[in-house]
Amino acid sequence: MNNIIRVMMVEDHPDYREGISFALETVADIDLYLTFGTAERALRSLQDAAQQMKPDVILLDLNLPGMSGIEAIPWFKEYSPDTHLLILSQSNKEADVLEAISAGASGYLLKNAPLGEITDGVRTVLAGGASLDANIAKFILTQISTRSKPSEETSKLSDREMEVLVLIGDGLLKKEISDKLNISVPTVATHVRHIYEKLEVQNAPAAISKAFRTGIFPTSS
Template sequence: MKNKIKVMLVEDHPEYREVIDLALKDEPGIELINQVGSSERALQILQNQLFDTSPDLILLDLNLPGKSGIEALPSLRSSCPGAKFIVLTQSNNESDVMRAIQAGASGYLLKSSTVNQIVEAIRTVAEGGALLGSGVANYILGNLQASLPREQLRDNLSEREMEILTLIGEGQLKKEIASHLDISITTVATYIRRIYEKLDVQNAPAAIAKAYRAGILPHEPTNDPPPKGR
């Protein structure tokens, strides 16, 4: 039997913490091990190892009192290097989204996401995937301006790597890409690793952002939501 995904929640609104607590309480394979209302308290717990168990994943609100989530993210990652991070954000936090991407968070969700989307995000990121919530992805697709050398990046990627990068940009997970291309998940993972190396990024959202900025993926602003829960 697989170990449960141990989650820490860093969120200053008690009502939202209660929603997450109730959502995860009976969720098989997921355990909310602690919840705090500030990044300072989260850092204190992680740095001083105040609990016997370290989190596998941290749900982090960006707009926290005191030190914001985005300001605390590098220190939190350093204090708990084994943890993955899902950022909770508002649809108008455009600069924070990009800073979070650069800081290495693996998931980005709007606070308006459904409980099912949050649970799916936790499982996806814990399994090594990356995720963009609908409003966050919509921002990246519709507002980034081309500012990187397009031809240089495009020439570095093979036709199959471009194909896989495009599918990632459409919100598909590794298993979906493997099925779509009729190749193994292991092969998909190898291609994705090469894409990250060639684009000099750490995860899928950063790769998507860089590809759109460079213009090597279609850049067509839209008001339609992108694929749900990715």
């Protein structure tokens, strides 16, 4: 099948690595075809000229021996720019989440996430969406909600762009946003592009991160 999602996992704990590998054997559209215990070995595999097929998604731990996951993100982006990075970490620290997303990760989930959440995360980041653990997102919003008012650059977003950004923050894909706002998918794509340009970011997780950090998201009581 051409719709199989090729996944690489970089995780130094054998038990967790094997558990995920075993669980994914039952998932028809995901193929965990490479696993590594260090970032260095994973990066060498991507440099191998014989390795023609690059992974669609990399499941990446942050706390690795040698080069950390955070340090490795820019190298993964350089060696395989079309590959999406989904962090699987034990850390729910705001600093780790923001640093990973700022470095180029497409999503961030905790290791205790159920298999369904991980597989949904893989499919979501591959489709261009953002996959953030709900508790992490709420935690960040709670911590930052008392900070300064939205900056001048973020206040440049139109009302429609704000609507789209909030829905991106809720994890919706472009088609789902299109259905919810009753606008076309190309129109959604245009709004997303304008959001990225105005916030000076390159992807959905970075836009969400900046919205949290600047206080642009409306807070609920």
